Amino acid sequence: MPLPLYLLALAVFAMGTSEFMLAGLLPDIASDLDVTVGTAGTLTSAFAVGMIVGAPLVAALARNWPRRSCLLGFILVFAAAHAVGALTTSFPVLFTTRVVAALANAGFLAVALTAAATLVPSDKKGRALAVLLSGTTVATIAGVPGGSVLGAWLDWRATFWAVAALCLPAAIGILTGLPARRAPNDATGGPDLRAELAQLTRGRLVLVMLLGALVNGATLGSFTFLARVVTGTAGLGEWWISVVLVLFGAGSFVGVTVAGRLSDQRPGLVLAVGGPLLLLGWPALAMLADEPVALFLLVFVQGALSFALGSMLITRVLYEAVRAPAMAGSYATAALNVGAAVGPLIAATTLSTAAGDRGPLWASGFLVAVALLMAFPLRSVFTADRSIEVLQ
Structure with a gap:
């Protein structure tokens, strides 16, 4: 895998x-x-909404700009938003900084996903995406638990400062x-914006985007409130939150790594095996969450299954949107964050x-x-067909 791909993964981290x-x-x-935990939880949705709106909007505006300039600008805006968030004492201001940070993140990820797919051969998109998303999984292993420890040791503002740094x-x-120069396979000279947006009328593309949104919605829905499960249902101390987040992150890293090697050639296998196991895992975790050992084990397993299935679906978005080279990354980003919202x-x-x-x-x-009810009757969508046909 090329070095620029790992640099993009560092930013994604x-x-x-x-x-x-x-x-x-x-x-x-x-x-x-001075707000409720439920109200504070809307910060996660605010970030996701900013990603949903920002991904296609920013990708469309920046489709003819040099990639390095775009990516650099996005990450600097992202850092500035966190600095403001660390300083504010107002929840509405913090909410606004999350939206701004999300817009910057959306633009970055949309461009980075497209760039990652063009840095490797056309049949290696899944592996390239696995490297890029490893930044996210390492964040759940190290960055997020580290932020939790930092927040417990100092306060939540210190974590915002750490992200900015x-x-x-x-x-x-x-x-x-x-490179500062425009890549030869950038959007210039490719399909115009209207033609790329027209790809959203394709049934196969819309289906995999919707499935990606549902799976990621399930992942983020539980992940957002894991702290309450740890300290409430399981009755563990606050420091155990970091342990559970590390386990979830370690599982997600395993899931992305395995799926990265299967998503290009055997996406149907990931769906057929990972889907039912993921379905069984969430209610099992709900019923056994008061048993710490079972909680730790199932959190790891659900992290692996969630990210394996989710990363495979996002890889399929890139394959299905092959005729939208500048916008494909934004479609994948939007799908992820519809679920995250x-x-x-x-x-x-x-x-x-109750x-x-x-x-x-x-x-x-x-x-x-x-x-799964939507996916299994249409399993033919998840075939490793390198020459994606337009659904008539």
Whole structure:
């Protein structure tokens, strides 16, 4: 894999830390800013909404700009938004900084996904995506738990400052590792914007985007409220939150790594094996969350299955959007973050039900069930066909 791909993964690590770190910080943020935990949870949805809107919008505006300039600008805006968030004492201001950071993250990821796919041969997109997404999985292993520890040791603001600082070496890496000139396979000279947007009328593309949204919604719905499960249902101390987040992150790294080697040639296998296991895992976790050993084991397994299935689906988005070279990354980003926006909102509604802290886990199982009911009758979509045909 080329060096620029790993530099992009470094930046994704910083951004992934920010996206997922709230799972361990929500109680402190809620207490400090005098809002409920459910209200604080909307920060996750605000970030996701910014990603949904920002991915296609920013990708369309920046489709003819040099990639290095785009990526560098996005990560600097991202860092600035976190600095403001660390300073504010107002929840609405913090909410706004999350939206701004999400717009920058969306632009970065949309361009980075497209760039990653063009840095490797056409049949290696899954492996390239696995390297890029390893930044996110390492964030869940190291960055997010580290942020949780930092937040417990100091406060949640220190974690925001740490994310801003993480952006600086990533920016230097992008500045020195990527060429300033426009790549020959950039959008210039390719399909015009209208033709690329027209790809969204294709049934196969819309299907894999929807499935990706459902699976990621299930993942983020439970992940956002894992801290409550750890300290509430399982009755463990606050420091155990970091342990659970590390286990989830370690599982996600395994899942992305395995799926990266299968998503190009055997996506149907990932769906057929990973889908039912993921479906069974969420209710199992809900029922056994009060047993620490079972909680630790199932969190690891669900992290692996969630990211294996999710990364495969996003790889299929890139394959299905092959005729939209500049916008394909934004379609994948939007699919991920529709789920990231809706999942925590659905999960939050279950906290006030009889299920209590286990509610988000049951909600995740429901979302995966919907995804599988839609996917299995259309299994032919998940074939390793390198020459994607337009669905008539």
